[in-house]
Amino acid sequence: MIMRKKLLEIKGLKTTFFTDDGQIPAVDDIDFSVHEGEILGIVGESGSGKSVTSLSIMGLIPSPPGKITGGEILLDGKNLVTLSDKQMQKIRGKDVAMIFQEPMTSLNPLFTIGDQLKEAILIHNPKWSKKEVFARAIEIMKLVGLPRAEELLKDYPHQLSGGMRQRVMIAMALVCDPKVLIADEPTTALDVTIQAQILQLMKDLNKRLHTAVLLITHDLGVVAETCERVIVMYAGQIVEEAPIQEIFVNPKHPYTQGLIKSVPDMRYKKDNLYSISGSVPKPGSIQEGCRFAARCEFAMDRCVQETPPLYEAAEQHKSRCFLLEKQEVKQHVESVVES
Amino acid sequence: MSKVLLKVDGLKKYFPIRKGVLNTQVGDVKAVDDVSFEVFEGETLGIVGESGCGKSTTGRLLMRLLEPTEGEIEFAGKMISELSNNEMRKARRDIQMIFQDPYASLNPRHNIGKILEEPLIVHGMGNAKERKQKVLELLEIVGLNEYHVKRYPHQFSGGQRQRIGIARALMTNPRLIIADEPVSALDVSIQAQVLNLLQNLQKDLKLTYIFISHDLGVVRHISNRVGVMYLGKLVELTASEDLYAEPLHPYTQALLSSVPVPDPTFEREQLIISGDIPSASNPPSGCTFHTRCPFKKEECSQVVPKMQEVKPGHYVACHLYDAIQHSMI
Numbered sequence: 001m002i003m004r005k006k007l008l009e010i011k012g013l014k015t016t017f018f019t020d021d022g023q024i025p026a027v028d029d030i031d032f033s034v035h036e037g038e039i040l041g042i043v044g045e046s047g048s049g050k051s052v053t054s055l056s057i058m059g060l061i062p063s064p065p066g067k068i069t070g071g072e073i074l075l076d077g078k079n080l081v082t083l084s085d086k087q088m089q090k091i092r093g094k095d096v097a098m099i100f101q102e103p104m105t106s107l108n109p110l111f112t113i114g115d116q117l118k119e120a121i122l123i124h125n126p127k128w129s130k131k132e133v134f135a136r137a138i139e140i141m142k143l144v145g146l147p148r149a150e151e152l153l154k155d156y157p158h159q160l161s162g163g164m165r166q167r168v169m170i171a172m173a174l175v176c177d178p179k180v181l182i183a184d185e186p187t188t189a190l191d192v193t194i195q196a197q198i199l200q201l202m203k204d205l206n207k208r209l210h211t212a213v214l215l216i217t218h219d220l221g222v223v224a225e226t227c228e229r230v231i232v233m234y235a236g237q238i239v240e241e242a243p244i245q246e247i248f249v250n251p252k253h254p255y256t257q258g259l260i261k262s263v264p265d266m267r268y269k270k271d272n273l274y275s276i277s278g279s280v281p282k283p284g285s286i287q288e289g290c291r292f293a294a295r296c297e298f299a300m301d302r303c304v305q306e307t308p309p310l311y312e313a314a315e316q317h318k319s320r321c322f323l324l325e326k327q328e329v330k331q332h333v334e335s336v337v338e339s
Numbered sequence: 340m341s342k343v344l345l346k347v348d349g350l351k352k353y354f355p356i357r358k359g360v361l362n363t364q365v366g367d368v369k370a371v372d373d374v375s376f377e378v379f380e381g382e383t384l385g386i387v388g389e390s391g392c393g394k395s396t397t398g399r400l401l402m403r404l405l406e407p408t409e410g411e412i413e414f415a416g417k418m419i420s421e422l423s424n425n426e427m428r429k430a431r432r433d434i435q436m437i438f439q440d441p442y443a444s445l446n447p448r449h450n451i452g453k454i455l456e457e458p459l460i461v462h463g464m465g466n467a468k469e470r471k472q473k474v475l476e477l478l479e480i481v482g483l484n485e486y487h488v489k490r491y492p493h494q495f496s497g498g499q500r501q502r503i504g505i506a507r508a509l510m511t512n513p514r515l516i517i518a519d520e521p522v523s524a525l526d527v528s529i530q531a532q533v534l535n536l537l538q539n540l541q542k543d544l545k546l547t548y549i550f551i552s553h554d555l556g557v558v559r560h561i562s563n564r565v566g567v568m569y570l571g572k573l574v575e576l577t578a579s580e581d582l583y584a585e586p587l588h589p590y591t592q593a594l595l596s597s598v599p600v601p602d603p604t605f606e607r608e609q610l611i612i613s614g615d616i617p618s619a620s621n622p623p624s625g626c627t628f629h630t631r632c633p634f635k636k637e638e639c640s641q642v643v644p645k646m647q648e649v650k651p652g653h654y655v656a657c658h659l660y661d662a663i664q665h666s667m668i
Binding site for chain 2 (some may be wrong): 045046161162163164179191192193194195196199200212218219220221222223224225244245248249258259260262264265266267269270272273274275276277279280291
């Protein structure tokens with residue numbers, strides 16, 4: 001694999017929500033980076049912190065009650081956490097753009113598609129002439145595969161179908177050529193046949209424009225079909241990180257293994273589906289030890305007492321599980337014996 | 340072959356579209372348009388389709404939560420579609436429903452004991468002591484405890500709430516359970532738990548399921564036979580194995596190839612169909628799928644294809660198979 005430049009680097013990010021019930025660390029000390037031109041997936045169930053991660057990067061954490069309490073978000077070396085709101089506004093939409101799950105609630109129902117698209121262009125290019133803005137709007141609409149671009153600019157969001165709305169959202173996000181596109185469950189609200197169209201579009205655009213994509217989803221199938229690398233999150237932490245071929249064939253963390261086994265596969269029938277017992281812990285309820293320990297079939301005494309670090313399982317493959325420590329020791333012993 | 344438990348013939352539900360000051364009817368939304376199928380005792384019939392295809396409406400029509408516009412529903416030898424409201428209420432003892440959103444379908448002001456006891460009171464089953472006993476028994480069966488009885492719906496997680504929904508459906512010892520997207524609101528790990536519970540219950544209690552879902556993987560896992568719906572019509576119906584191994588209708592083929600498979604090494608030819616689902620208030624003429632179909636012929640836009648048995652037990656509504664049908668005769 002060719003090493004590509006790190007475009008977006010997250011270091012020790014901590015996002016905490018200060019509520020009446022105490023401090024809730026929704027994202028707790030996570031590190032990862034998005035490389036130039038890649039599609040990186042983040043998977044996790046509800047409450048895993050995947051959406052809070054994306055909102056933190058965009059500087060969109062509702063404050064109060066939320067706040068980034070630690071760490072750095074480096075975009076091309078610039079730390080986004082320390083920027084003022086005004087400075088952040090210049091970056092948002094231009095360098096990092098985002099698309100959301102529900103395209104209807106993300107579009108303003110009172111303005112036409114054209115108004116909203118042109119606004120996105122003008123905010124970052126205030127000196128453009130009307131003609132230039134119009135030309136760019138048409139160009140980007142065609143790029144995302146929207147038919148009758150000129151007529152569509154005069155339409156209101158409610159006149160469009162779900163799939164077309166999501167295409168408009170993608171057009172708005174890409175209109176200023178961002179370096180990173182964050183897609184938070186972009187196809188969850190769509191039907192499968194429309195989902196296939198949108199995923200195909202995102203892959204095409206990634207190839208053509210070399211925009212790096214951070215795809216957040218709960219659907220392992222979507223990850224397998226679109227991403228190059230994937231991060232698995234559980235209760236605010238990264239539990240596994242690996243290239244896509246690795247993670248499905250050779251998952252290391254018991255949670256990842258369980259998750260993959262519990263998805264019903266359309267291609268063949270299993271008699272009984274594997275299921276992870278128990279349910280996702282409330283954020284902040286586990287202070288010590290591995291957060292998955294209570295549901296893990298391999299849990300040892302140690303898992304409840306100490307928090308496991310991220311072990312290097314293979315090249316570019318990390319997993320937060322003590323089971324890998326043994327493996328590391330074993331590998332070490334083997335290499336010693338061999339030599 | 341086991342006995343037919345439920346027989347649906349020519350089921351239709353049109354919702355009128357009214358406009359203007361006089362509220363005149365200007366058209367119909369054909370939510371369910373001429374659907375016929377049978378459900379055998381002890382099996383699971385899956386119904387899949389995208390949003391707006393009429394799968395949920397079908398489920399509601401079977402329980403007569405919505406009145407059918409036309410068509411017959413026969414359950415265990417009884418014409419359900421002709422029962423009076425009063426008689427229907429009694430018949431619902433044998434047909435129960437599990438809903439998608441377990442939070443919205445549980446009364447937030449009632450505790451679990453009361454929620455579970457209510458179906459028994461409605462149907463006049465047992466005395467107070469027997470009812471309490473039954474509540475505890477059912478809680479146990481779905482994997483909850485005695486001490487949950489006094490709790491309220493908001494104190495439970497999504498998966499637990501769906502277990503309560505299932506327990507409530509089982510209170511009256513029904514024979515048929517209509518499950519409308521029962522696991523769609525749940526996380527993957529919880530979804531697997533609930534699916535396994537449903538399967539175990541079916542084995543233990545000899546239940547018959549109609550399982551409505553948009554998730555083809557889930558439907559494949561749980562169903563013996565699967566029906567595929569598109570714009571109010573059943574387009575294909577066959578054994579689950581056959582449907583996934585050899586889908587015949589172009590829509591089923593497209594649907595199956597659109598589902599992302601959690602395996603990056605899996606190679607296949609994707610048949611991505613363009614366009615959106617047309618509106619049910621103004622469906623295309625002839626075969627409703629012809630606007631998106633890659634194999635469209637001339638007659639497709641004119642003649643509505645009939646459901647025909649192309650192979651034993653494999654029904655499909657598509658003009659591509661007309662020739663096969665004739666050669667069989």
